[in-house]
Amino acid sequence: IKFCSNCHNISDVVLCEICAxxxxxxxxxxxxxxxxxxxxxxxxxxxxxxYHVLGGKISPMEGIGPKDLTIESLVEKVRKGETKELIFAMSSTMEGDTTNFYMYKQMQGLGVNTSTIARGISVGDELEYADEITLGRSILNRIPFENSLRAT
Structure with a gap:
């Protein structure tokens, strides 16, 4: 098993099935x-x-810094100019948020749009069991009802 030379996904050839x-x-x-x-x-x-697979997330407590991830190759990919948007799809944890912020700072001035995946209440979950941060973000990042109909 090898890693895709473009995205770092697993592959048995130079480019994974997705990149090819x-x-x-x-x-x-x-x-x-x-x-x-x-x-x-x-x-x-x-x-x-x-996709671009980082190989983890920044976690100072575990001794994982930006250099331990594939962030440099992501910056190089963006510098080549083909990438118009990066979607940060990291875990909703302190380490995930730290990694998102670090990547965001690295991308400033490179002419790429950045976004992050929506966070909110899982389908089928009862509101009373949601944690305060998730519930608060769901309220702050609410969308028009018509838009919620398109997502189903």
């Missing part, structure tokens, strides 16, 4: 922690862009 697919939108790159996240997003059938 000409029908994928190469202008949008979804940045994830590991290959399991690629599989989870692919299973939704809602994303048609490419």
């Amino acid at each position: 697919n000409p029908k994928r939108d190469a202008s949008i790159v979804c940045v994830v922690e590991d290959i399991r996240d690629v599989m989870a997003i692919e299973n939704t059938s809602q994303f048609n862009g490419l």
Whole structure:
């Protein structure tokens, strides 16, 4: 097993199946922690862009810094100019947020749009069991009801 030379996903050839697919939108790159996240997003059938697998997240407590991840190759990919948008799809943890912020700072001035995946209440969850941070973000980042109909 090798790693894709473009996105760092697992592959048995130079380019993984996703990066080699000409029908994928190469202008949008979804940045994830590991290959399991690629599989989870692919299973939704809602994303048609490419990926960039970081190989983890920044975690000073575990001795993992930016240099231990594939952030430099992501910056190089953006500098080449094909990438128009980066979607940060990191875990909703302190380490995930730290990694998102670090990448955001690295991308400033490179002419790429950055976004992060929506966070909120899981489908089927009772509101009373949601933690305060998730519930608060859901209120602050609310969307028009019509938009919620398109997501189903």
